[in-house]
Amino acid sequence: MEMDNDCMKRLRRSPFAACLLLLCMFCKSAQANTPEWSIPFSLSDVGHVLIRARVNGAGPFTFIMDTGAPTLFLSPEAAKKAEVTANAQHMAVVQRVHLENGPTLQNQMARVVSLAQLAGMNNLNLSGEHLDGVMGFTLLSQFQITLDLSHRHMLWKQVQYHPMLQIPGGTGRELMLQKQEDQTQKQMRGMIKMAVSMLGGGKSQPAARRPLYGFLLAGEGKTVVVKRVLSGGPASLCGIEPGDRLIRLVMPGRRFTNVHSLPQALKDLNSAASSAGVVLVFMRGAKRIKTTLTPQTGGM
Amino acid sequence: MRRLICFLMLICFARLSASAQTSAAVPLQVLPSGHIAVEAYINGHGPYRLILDTGSPITLVDTRVAALAGLQAGSQSAAPSLFPAAFLKVKTFALGNAALNNLNVVVMNHPVVSILNQVEGPIDGIVGLSFWGHFHLTLNYASGTLLLRQGSYSPPNIVNSVLARFSVQGVRMLKPAGEWGMVVHARKKGGRGVRIARVYSGSRAAQGGILPDDVLLSIDGRWTDTLEDCYRAAEMVQPGKTVPVKVERAGKKLVLQITPSRGM
Numbered sequence: 001m002e003m004d005n006d007c008m009k010r011l012r013r014s015p016f017a018a019c020l021l022l023l024c025m026f027c028k029s030a031q032a033n034t035p036e037w038s039i040p041f042s043l044s045d046v047g048h049v050l051i052r053a054r055v056n057g058a059g060p061f062t063f064i065m066d067t068g069a070p071t072l073f074l075s076p077e078a079a080k081k082a083e084v085t086a087n088a089q090h091m092a093v094v095q096r097v098h099l100e101n102g103p104t105l106q107n108q109m110a111r112v113v114s115l116a117q118l119a120g121m122n123n124l125n126l127s128g129e130h131l132d133g134v135m136g137f138t139l140l141s142q143f144q145i146t147l148d149l150s151h152r153h154m155l156w157k158q159v160q161y162h163p164m165l166q167i168p169g170g171t172g173r174e175l176m177l178q179k180q181e182d183q184t185q186k187q188m189r190g191m192i193k194m195a196v197s198m199l200g201g202g203k204s205q206p207a208a209r210r211p212l213y214g215f216l217l218a219g220e221g222k223t224v225v226v227k228r229v230l231s232g233g234p235a236s237l238c239g240i241e242p243g244d245r246l247i248r249l250v251m252p253g254r255r256f257t258n259v260h261s262l263p264q265a266l267k268d269l270n271s272a273a274s275s276a277g278v279v280l281v282f283m284r285g286a287k288r289i290k291t292t293l294t295p296q297t298g299g300m
Numbered sequence: 301m302r303r304l305i306c307f308l309m310l311i312c313f314a315r316l317s318a319s320a321q322t323s324a325a326v327p328l329q330v331l332p333s334g335h336i337a338v339e340a341y342i343n344g345h346g347p348y349r350l351i352l353d354t355g356s357p358i359t360l361v362d363t364r365v366a367a368l369a370g371l372q373a374g375s376q377s378a379a380p381s382l383f384p385a386a387f388l389k390v391k392t393f394a395l396g397n398a399a400l401n402n403l404n405v406v407v408m409n410h411p412v413v414s415i416l417n418q419v420e421g422p423i424d425g426i427v428g429l430s431f432w433g434h435f436h437l438t439l440n441y442a443s444g445t446l447l448l449r450q451g452s453y454s455p456p457n458i459v460n461s462v463l464a465r466f467s468v469q470g471v472r473m474l475k476p477a478g479e480w481g482m483v484v485h486a487r488k489k490g491g492r493g494v495r496i497a498r499v500y501s502g503s504r505a506a507q508g509g510i511l512p513d514d515v516l517l518s519i520d521g522r523w524t525d526t527l528e529d530c531y532r533a534a535e536m537v538q539p540g541k542t543v544p545v546k547v548e549r550a551g552k553k554l555v556l557q558i559t560p561s562r563g564m
Contacts, residue, residue: 040521042536047357047429047458052523060523066355067439068412068426070334101521126462128472134355137334141441147354148436149453152536153521161442163334209531210475212483214500216563228563230481231502269564270475298483298497298527300476300534 036157037102041065043149044127051135054098055082061132064118069136072097072110075119078132079112086112097139102156109138138163208273212299215240219262226282234299238291244282252276324397326446328352331420336439338427338446341394342369342405348424351416352439352446356428357458358406359393362414365424366407387459393431398448404430404457429455474531478539478560481505484516484530493517493548494530508558514547534560 042050044064052060055074058081063072072094074084079092086092090113098104118131141163146155214233215226224246229236250256251268256279259265272278277292329337339347348365361369371388385408393403416423433455435448481503484494493515499506510516516524520543522533537543539562544555 038521040536042532046461047433047455049354049429060525060529064355066353067336068351068353068355100523101518136355137330137441140439141330141334144438144440144442146436146438148451149433149455150451159440159442163441207472207474207528207531209527210473210564212479213564214479216479216561228561230479230500230563232500233481266564270473273471273473296483298485300480300482300484300531 034157035103036155037099038153039102039156040100040153041147042129044129046121046126048127048131049147049149050127050129050131052100053135054096055094056084056096057098058082059132060100062129063133063135064131065140066134066136067140069134071136071138072108073115073134073136074110074112075132076112076114079110084110084112086110099156101153103158105139105142209298210270210272211275211295211297213269213278213293213295214299217246217262217265222260224259224262224265234293234296238293239289240280240282240291240293241284244284244289246280247283247288248281250279252278324395324448326396326398326448328444328446330441330444331416333416333420335416335420336441336446337420337423338395340425340427341392341399343371343391345369349422350425350427351413351423352432353426353428354432356426357430357455359403359426359428359430360406360408360410360413361425362409363407371405371407395427395431395446395448398435398450400431400434404459430458474528474535475564476531476534476560477537478534479504479563480534480558480560482510484524484527486527487515491515492523492525494524494527496547504559504561508545509554509556510545510547510558511549514549517546517548517553519543519545539563 039051044050049065050062051065052062054060055078059078061074061078061082074082074092074094079086082094084092084094090111092110092112094108094110096104096106097108115134118134121127122130141161142159143156144159146157148154212230212233213235214230215235216228217224218227219225226235226240226242226244226246228242229240246259246265248256248258249265249268251272252274253276257264257268269278272295275295275297277294279290279292282289282291326338331337336352337349338352340350341347342361342365345368348361348369350361361371366386366388369390371390385406388405388407390403390405391401393400393405410426413423413425432448433453434451436451438445438447440446481500482496482505483498485497487493487495496505496510496512496514496516499510499512516530518524519530519533520537522529522536524530524533537560539560542557542559545558546553546555548554
């Protein structure tokens, strides 16, 4: 207490020190109050950073995070679901954009167009996910974005920035940009149409889900051993025990494979999308055991 | 008091010098079109004005810059012969102090770059994921700053990835990275989230407090509106990592902490 009083007296005597201390405290509290969010992302099969958002409560929709795009682009299909109405220049104001695990942004400028690149990727199922739009400058610039692709989330920190919105029909320069962009889109559509007809479009299918087996396998040289069994799980129910050595497996509708390595066994087991029984042959000591494991659909 | 001031100054100085050592600050210019222009050096030549484009998987330069930077056909890498572009390896490619060796670059006169060239002054290409993906990136339009710090990620060769997509047969298989010990079903009445149909006794889901009939709303911040969403979210969580899981139970929202184990 004496020390505190002493310190206060010194601070009163030294206005410079008091100001410096106040400045430090202010900076710290301002930093602490800046809203920030951990936004999950995924990387598509062809190298796009994908983030998701609900638009006017509909969705979630998947967007490419794109600093090369001027604004938020929505496909006509997504705009319809989200009840977003565009004007004659395809521009719209979106009432609410709720970023996954992030903030809800009000009144965001958007263009409602079918981008040739997105349509092409969706038709060829290139991305691994259906793409609904692109998030560009007018939305991204409201945040400081920290991104490392070795992580699963990125950090978005709100900044005070009010980007100028480009509205087609504005200045001559903007009109020129818009006109040329439309022309490029037209050219790209032609190219992509050709690519789809050559490579075969409409490949998009819903993803399959691997069911639960309820065990942990480990590789020990050329042998594959059960390390743990989930209590009450599918492996446990068919009598598999820790220590059993997996020597052969028969996936549904396929010929048997002799197990020589962990990656090979995992590759086979991970390819099952249904709860059809998998025949497994184990060695327990010198005893050979054959059993049928019925994996649990929806299990994880 | 002097000691206190010195201490505070030391902290500030230490923070500044640490960041200066580990980060490369790249000057950027936000163009009226909203694009980000940065200056790049290619094989020591430049600077050339390129667009930083997180939406582009490739790094691209136009034929004029390729000629100026002395990019030779001898450095050409394997690429589809029908594609109207050259695929080259560049010895050094640098934005400020952030540099990479042997970067794959596409040489072509891209129509979008041509448009920007006419509207925004000289633009010579695009800096895409093949470059910036190697770095821990911090972008701030408001302050006009781009910080690049060497990261641990190495982006895939996109040409190979695209070709692989066409060669893969069948549907994509989603598989959780770890074992949670629960069963999820779609909700019969609709609505957001998936229903927890079963929780295995002693499993990580049980240890974390998940109960049957909970509605699972998100895993590690990712919405789980559908079973596919749920599996995609579980694919992202490595065994041993504790993540927040949001559930709805009897009308109340709860956030639980779950650590999936190894297993399948």
